[in-house]
Amino acid sequence: MKVLFLIFAVSAAFVIQSRMTIFGIPPAFILILPYYIGLKRGAMKGMLAGTITGMIVDSLSGNILGPHLLGKGMVGFLSSLLSGSLFRWTPLLGMTGIFVLTMWDGLTVFSIKTLFNIQSIPASRLITTILLQGILNSMAGIFLRPENAE
DSSP states (O other), X not given: OHHXXXXXXXXXXXXXXXXXXXXXXXXXXXXXXXHHHHHHHOHHHHHHHHXXXXXXXXXXXXXXXXXXXXXXXXXXHHHGGGGSTTSOOOHHHHHHHHHHHHHHXXXXXXXXXXXXXXXXXXXXXXXXXXXXXXXXXXXXXXXXXXXXXX
């Protein structure tokens, strides 16, 4: 049952992300999945979910394979660090965590595409794009909690 729900959630995120724009900027809702799995299931499963999600995004974009694969894989891995005993879990930590990791993913994808001379967005619009995507994703951070949260 959980697998069917995850398949539905991923499909819905892809459809919404490809059809919707806010001020001409597409949201990055697909990034919530690796964040959630890394938070709930740990580093390896989060990284696996991120790399699979990134590979799907890369293959659908028609560009080189790799930028989204690396960015979303790192988000899945790094989100698992938030669920450890280092931080006391609060909704603010969840919001901040997904906001920072969304910005991290955006900068990673932009840097790799710039390195290989594939410009997806102008550099002047980069900050607005990743800030808006981070703000939209941070709303989900309120509701997502690790297994060991109090």
